[in-house]
Structures are given as structure tokens and as C-alpha cells.
Amino acid sequence: MGTPSIIALDAMSGDLxxxxxVRASHASLEKYRHIELILVGNEAELRDLVTxxxxxxxxxxxxxxxxxxxMGDAPAEAVRKKKDSSMRVAIDLVKSGEAxxxxxxxxxxxxxxxxxxxxxxxxxxxxxAIIAELxxxxxSIHMLDLGANAQCTAEQLFQFAVMGSIVTADIRRIExxxxxxxxxxxxxxxxxxxxxxxxxxxQASTLNYxxxxxxxxxxxxxxxxxxxxxxxxxxxxxxxxxxxxLVKHHMKRAFTRDWPSRLQALLARxxxxxxxxxxxxxxxxxxxxxGLNGIVIKSHGGADAYAFQHAIDTAVxxxxxxxxxxxxNLLRQEAA
Amino acid sequence: MGTPSIIALDAMSGDLxxxxxVRASHASLEKYRHIELILVGNEAELRDLVTxxxxxxxxxxxxxxxxxxxMGDAPAEAVRKKKDSSMRVAIDLVKSGEAxxxxxxxxxxxxxxxxxxxxxxxxxxxxxAIIAELxxxxxSIHMLDLGANAQCTAEQLFQFAVMGSIVTADIRRIExxxxxxxxxxxxxxxxxxxxxxxxxxxQASTLNYxxxxxxxxxxxxxxxxxxxxxxxxxxxxxxxxxxxxLVKHHMKRAFTRDWPSRLQALLARxxxxxxxxxxxxxxxxxxxxxGLNGIVIKSHGGADAYAFQHAIDTAVxxxxxxxxxxxxNLLRQEAA
Numbered sequence: 170m171g172t173p174s175i176i177a178l179d180a181m182s183g184d185l186x187x188x189x190x191v192r193a194s195h196a197s198l199e200k201y202r203h204i205e206l207i208l209v210g211n212e213a214e215l216r217d218l219v220t221x222x223x224x225x226x227x228x229x230x231x232x233x234x235x236x237x238x239x240m241g242d243a244p245a246e247a248v249r250k251k252k253d254s255s256m257r258v259a260i261d262l263v264k265s266g267e268a269x270x271x272x273x274x275x276x277x278x279x280x281x282x283x284x285x286x287x288x289x290x291x292x293x294x295x296x297x298a299i300i301a302e303l304x305x306x307x308x309s310i311h312m313l314d315l316g317a318n319a320q321c322t323a324e325q326l327f328q329f330a331v332m333g334s335i336v337t338a339d340i341r342r343i344e345x346x347x348x349x350x351x352x353x354x355x356x357x358x359x360x361x362x363x364x365x366x367x368x369x370x371x372q373a374s375t376l377n378y379x380x381x382x383x384x385x386x387x388x389x390x391x392x393x394x395x396x397x398x399x400x401x402x403x404x405x406x407x408x409x410x411x412x413x414x415l416v417k418h419h420m421k422r423a424f425t426r427d428w429p430s431r432l433q434a435l436l437a438r439x440x441x442x443x444x445x446x447x448x449x450x451x452x453x454x455x456x457x458x459x460g461l462n463g464i465v466i467k468s469h470g471g472a473d474a475y476a477f478q479h480a481i482d483t484a485v486x487x488x489x490x491x492x493x494x495x496x497x498n499l500l501r502q503e504a505a
Numbered sequence: 506m507g508t509p510s511i512i513a514l515d516a517m518s519g520d521l522x523x524x525x526x527v528r529a530s531h532a533s534l535e536k537y538r539h540i541e542l543i544l545v546g547n548e549a550e551l552r553d554l555v556t557x558x559x560x561x562x563x564x565x566x567x568x569x570x571x572x573x574x575x576m577g578d579a580p581a582e583a584v585r586k587k588k589d590s591s592m593r594v595a596i597d598l599v600k601s602g603e604a605x606x607x608x609x610x611x612x613x614x615x616x617x618x619x620x621x622x623x624x625x626x627x628x629x630x631x632x633x634a635i636i637a638e639l640x641x642x643x644x645s646i647h648m649l650d651l652g653a654n655a656q657c658t659a660e661q662l663f664q665f666a667v668m669g670s671i672v673t674a675d676i677r678r679i680e681x682x683x684x685x686x687x688x689x690x691x692x693x694x695x696x697x698x699x700x701x702x703x704x705x706x707x708q709a710s711t712l713n714y715x716x717x718x719x720x721x722x723x724x725x726x727x728x729x730x731x732x733x734x735x736x737x738x739x740x741x742x743x744x745x746x747x748x749x750x751l752v753k754h755h756m757k758r759a760f761t762r763d764w765p766s767r768l769q770a771l772l773a774r775x776x777x778x779x780x781x782x783x784x785x786x787x788x789x790x791x792x793x794x795x796g797l798n799g800i801v802i803k804s805h806g807g808a809d810a811y812a813f814q815h816a817i818d819t820a821v822x823x824x825x826x827x828x829x830x831x832x833x834n835l836l837r838q839e840a841a
Binding site: 241243304305306316319320351353356358359360361362383384385386387388389397399400401403404405406407408409410411412413414415416418419420423424429430433434436437439440443444447448 | 577579640641642652655656687689692694695696697698719720721722723724725733735736737739740741742743744745746747748749750751752754755756759760765766769770772773775776779780783784
């Protein structure tokens, strides 16, 4: 591991501002020896934050960008009109080869459109998809698309499966990950036409396709990669976020409703703390926009420094594994 | 409340057999004075169970049915070939007016197809939808379609909204329930064509339409009725079930991993028990097939007696409120 991984960080687009990104950079510089970071954004503001939080580090530099893509900006507008945004400049650094990957907590639609425009798609892939690692009872699963494509064809679902298979094999270091299609029943006749056509394509492929999976089976180890369209994927992901919030709300209320309950909470604190850690979604921050000629990692907009650092971790792993090149190779193999 | 509600129970189609249904019947007969139950299925088996579990009760009778719809039966086959199934006979009792509603824990597709064939749709409704009550931080929400229609048009989503609004108003006793469309973003431009067209239809209606809602906002009180297609709805529902299982798995593991943890679990037992009760999905068993000329309640296939009894509760409320008639009235009003 002689050559460092160089990661460009869009420091301006997250909900919590640049300080979060600078603090995450600090932690990442301490964690990895072979890393170089490029903070992209308002130079004066970033300089101040770096001086205060990190000090001098030859592995960190700042690249100025005069604009910021807002959460409400339309994707096409962001591409056309904000050519000096921190998001755009970070992606440009990947295009020019000055960075091996970039991380942004900005507007998902704008990030996708800009990345597609600047980096272009891999041959054989129509549109980028969003893939992320989710916790399961036996380690984790990867799921895509989590919201990039609100309508998908069977061919796109097939392309997602190819990309998901590569990413999962790399990140989790497993051979031939088991690929499943999310559906509303396990039988062949269930679901809509698109998902049944995608199943036929997957059955005829070299991928390790294991069939349909239902939402309640996502986390019990039946598959390593779960493929779905961006509408259902995003709905499922956010519904899970919602229900975890609800369960935590019930727990909090139950443990604070009267003095005996509070005492029990105090006595059980070490265990409750461990549960909070194990169900902490920040450990799963950092989704990848796959299908592009380059590595683009999307952090949650509201990520704090701890969560943003996890998105940087994802970038580091993908750089080491040269994920886009590998996807390109497998696609050529499937097409042959 | 002089006239009793008469509920037909398909006693044979659930995963756990007839005993569960007989035990649930026993509990319901004790809970409600003005109820009559008809157990439908194998007469000898049911007679035995009733003698053993309930004894004599003039409010309970048995109607024989010689066949059972299996979980693997294709819906069309169930309609055509199993005319003396417990499911079919229970629905026939609703059609003939001998029962005011029926409850079945059987094959969802077969239940829908049979109910549609026997009872017919309300004028103005194309297809039945599955609606259920889900817990939220401020009481509950109703969501539909939870899996009856894997592909939907904007017009169908609109019809679901009308039906959902009526059911929610009745069951939760709220006027003008707030209706939201499930989407992958809150902005008007988000999602696919179908959901955007449905939004336009809802905006022009007399319903209390409050806009798009994302999965993570389902449970924090922003809407009373959430409308989506059966694919996304089913995926969201089951993904939530999956993640609740995962959280409980983490809790259990954390509280049993060593002796100090086990001691803490023991000390916190009253609170843990309350949390388990509050997050018990059995309290939300009993989804309604809306849009039909009659009341059909779908219980979870794996429901135990406690859960099945909750499905009977749902039937009782809908009979009292004459839900199908009310939906018909509102549809006529919207069409006028």
C-alpha cells in the first residue's frame, strides 16, 4: 500500500456545515497512514477551520470553490449554472485524476446529475444507482437502488445486480455474493412484470442469483445483495429509519415514565448503551453512486463528523478495490 | 347496539390451524355482548375444539366446508376449483347476508380473488386494496395498499385515498383525516409520473390532502392515511417488520451476552416487558380488503389466538360503521 488514496471532500453541501467535514478529515488522517484529503469549498472558511481543528498536515490541502449547491436546487440547474460549486469541483478532481474518489453530503439529485455529466457512465450501464451497506443479523447486506431511479426497467435491475455483486464482493470480501430481487412474495408468480423479467435475466446470468426476497427476510442472512428499483428501495430504507425511530421512542418513553423505570434504565445503562451503538445508523453512512467512471460517495445530508468519517471509510475501501474498473470488467464478461 | 354483529371466521386457512381461531372466538365472545360468530371449516374438527375450549354458547355456530385453500394455491384456481373451501363459504355467508363480515388468515391472493368474484367491487372502484392500522408516535396511521396491487395507476391511488379516508375516519373517529402520498422526496418534482398524477387528482378533490410523505416521516404524526401502490406498500411494511426483528435481536443479544448483562435484563424486566408489549405487532393484526361490497378482514397467516382476536376486533368496528356503504357514498359525492 505505497500509493496514498486521495479523496476529495465536498465540504460545503451538508446540512451541518463545513466543520463536520473538517472534524471527520482530522479523524480520517489519524486513522489512515496512506490517505490524502482535499477539502473543497470556501477557502477562507476552510483555512480557519483547519487551523483550529487540525493544524498543519502535509496530507491535507484546500481547493477553493465559490458556490454551493443547495438542497432545493434542481439537478439540471446545478449542472448548468453552478460550475464552481464545491460539489462540482470535487467531482472535477476525480475526473482529472487529482483525486481517486469524492464524498459529498449534498443534494442527491444534483450529485447524481453532476457525476453523470462529468464522469460519464461505464459502458453498458444506463444510469447510476445508489448502493449502501445495511446491518443484518449476520454481518450486513448491500442494497440498491436506494433512490436514484424512481422508475426502472428489467434491464436496469439486471445492471444493478451486476454492480451490486461487485461492490459487495469487494467491500465484504466474499466470493460470488448471493443476489436476490426484492419482491412482495417469494413465489415466481408474485410481483409485477418488471421484477419477473429481471428474474429471468438474472437466472440466465453468471451471477449467484438466489431468487426473490421479501422485506421481512432482508436481515436474516438469506442474501448478500438485494436489488430493487429506486422507488421501493428508498421507501423501504426510509420506512426502516422511521420504525427504528419509533422503537427508540417507545424505549425512551418506557424507561423514563416513572422513578422505578428510570432506576431500571440507570441499572441497565451499559447494555442500553451497547444497543444504541449497535443500532446506530451512523455506522452505515456512506452510500455509493455506482455505474460511473469514478468513485462518488454520498453521505447523509445530516451526517455529523462521526457519520461523515464513515463515508470517507467507504471511499477508501472503494479506491483500494478499484470498484469502477471491476464493474466494467464484469459487464464486458456478461456481454460476451 | 341491539342488533348483534355476525362475523364468519374462516377457521381452516391459517398457518397455525383451527385451534387458534376457536381460542380467539372464545375471547371475542367474552369481550363483546352483541356479537355472533360462525366458524367455517371441518365440522367434526371444529365441534371437538369448541366442546373442549368454549363449551355451549348460543352465539356461536359451525358451518361445514369440505376444502381448504392452501398458501400455494393460485388465486384463479382457488376461485374456480375450491367452491367448498372454508374461505369461500365464509365469504358466501357475507354475500347472502347471513354474516356482516368475514375474517380469514389464508392466502392473500386467493382471498382477494374470491372476495372480488363473490362480493363484487363498489361502483367506481377497480380493484380491492389492503389497508391496515400501524402504530405511530401519536396513536396510529392507516396505510394502503399493502400488497393487493403490484402495479397501480394514478386513478387507483386516488380511489385508495378515498377508501383510506373513510376507513380511518371511522376507526379512529377523526374528521377529515389528513391524506398523504408515499414518495421518495417531499418536493413536488420528486417520484415517478404515477405518484405525481395522483397528487394532482388529490389536490382537486374534497379530501384533506396534505402532500407527499417519506418513509422516515410515517410515524411522527404528519398524516393519518398514507397511500401507495401495493408493491411499495408491501415492501415498506415487511421491511419494517424485518428491521423490528433486527432491533429485537440486538436487544436480546445485548441483554444475554454475559452475566452482568443478564442481571441488568432481570432488573429492567418490567420496563422491557412494557416495550415488548408496545412494539407487539399482534396488536395491529387485521387488515381490511377495501373496495368490496362487503367486509373482508385479512389476518396475518401466522397469527396466534391473540392476534386473530385483534382481526375480529377490526371486523366488529367495520360492521358497526358500515364501512362499505360509507365508501360508496363518498365515491358518489366525488364523482358528482
